[in-house]
Every structure is written in C-alpha cells, then in structure tokens.
Amino acid sequence: MATTTHPAEPPSLGIEELDADHRRIADLVKRIAGVAEDAPREGPGRQLAGGMLRQLHAVTRIHFRKEESLMEAIGYADRADHRREHMMLLAELKVFIRNIERGDETLSPKTVERLQQWLVGHIVQSDRPLARVLRSGRGGRPTELSTSHWESA
Secondary structure (H helix, E strand, O other), X not given: OOOOOOOOOOOOOOOHHHHHHHHHHHHHHHHHHHHHHHOOOOOHHHHHHHHHXXXXXXXXXXXXXXXXXXXXXXXXXXHHHHHHHHHHHHHHHHHHXXXXXXXXXXXXXXXXXXXXXXXXXXXXXXHHHHHHHHHHOOOOOOOOOOHHHHHHO
C-alpha cells in the first residue's frame, strides 16, 4: 500500500461560514486520498474516484457561488479576478474528472497532493484578502455574517 500524506486542516480565515466550507472540501480531499491509496486503478476503483471527484466539484461550485454572492453584496474590488479564478479551478477539476473516468489519468498520491495545493493555494492567495475585507467591515457589510445569507444564495 502506498503512503500518502493526508491533507491537513485548511488555513483558517476567521470567518466561520467560509472556514466550515473549506473544512468540508478538505474532508472530501482526505477521503479522495484514501481512495488513491486503497482502490484499484481500474473498474470500481476508477468509478469510485470519479464519483468522489464529482462530489468535490459540486461542493466546491456551491462554495464558490457563496463567495461570489458575498463579494457582489459587499462590492469587493477584486471580485472579477476572484470569480475568474473560480471558473478556471472548476474547469480544471472538470477536465481532471473526465480524464480519471476515461482512464486517461489515474488517481494517485501525486494528484491528491495537487488537489490539496489547489485548495490551500486558493484559500491563502484569494480568500484571505477577501476575509480581511469582511472582518474589517469595509464595503458597507457587517463583519459578522449570517448563515441565512448562504441559504438564500
């Protein structure tokens, strides 16, 4: 059995609604890491990996919509670039899923590491500046966010 370093907890932004989503995405990546270690690369293993990656795509897409709705609500200055990054990340993940499902690529510890780097990189480089604005209360939005905002998004 291969040994994979399982992804650690994602960096905290100090905004529970975003941090909870990031933890959920990180948990999915951890589960995918387990599949990369234990599942065969063909047949059911590939199907399981594809299903889990589709779930990661769906959860991430919902999270990105929440962020985009929030950025729009506060008039976040970098929202266009942030949204573009979301679109690129989702497109890249979609291609990866297709390649896994077709057998053109295998789910390996290296690919799981790529997913982890993708998650942490996005949080640190793109979400942290957004969180600073949210915590400061700039943009006419209170620093404390309501969960009901997410449910209506």
